[in-house]
Amino acid sequence: MTTSTSSRTAPSTSESPARDASWLLRTVLRTDSLSTAAFAVLMLVESALTATPLGMPRELAVVSGCGMVCGAVAFWLLARMPVLPPRLVAAAIALNAVCGIAFAVLSCTGLVQLTGFGRVFLGAGALIVAVFADLEYLGLRRIRRSAQARVRTA
DSSP: OOOBOOTTSOOOTTSOHHHHHHHHHHHHHHHHHHHHHHHHHHHHHHHHSSSOSSOOOHHHHHHHHHHHHHHHHHHHHHHHOSBOOHHHHHHHHHHHHHHHHHHHHHHHSSSSOOOHHHHHHHHHHHHHHHHHHHHHHHHHHHHHHHHHHHHHHO
């Protein structure tokens, strides 16, 4: 199911329930985009330093940072789409889940020799990404329930 909304219009009482339901998902996607961009900048800056405070190999930090820039752009564009395609939203949720698991594995294992700060940094990243995935899933469910309710009343 899809919902037709515009992020540039203020909600009114005449809007459909599905339009109101997309507000949470759009807000979370935009916030996710901004925090992902900030995290990407930190990873890219960290990779340029002579002594890396995270202990992460430069190549991994650059690849991660570039991937996060792409993810940030994708989340922003998705949030601005007039219709939120459920499959793309599900892909964003899955991407967050995979990244959260990867950050957790890196922070909790010796796979990469991180500093103590690096472990805390990636552990916090894993937690933040998991929260975004959960909130995006909640937003998607709200849109689907709202669309189903609209179909039942039509």
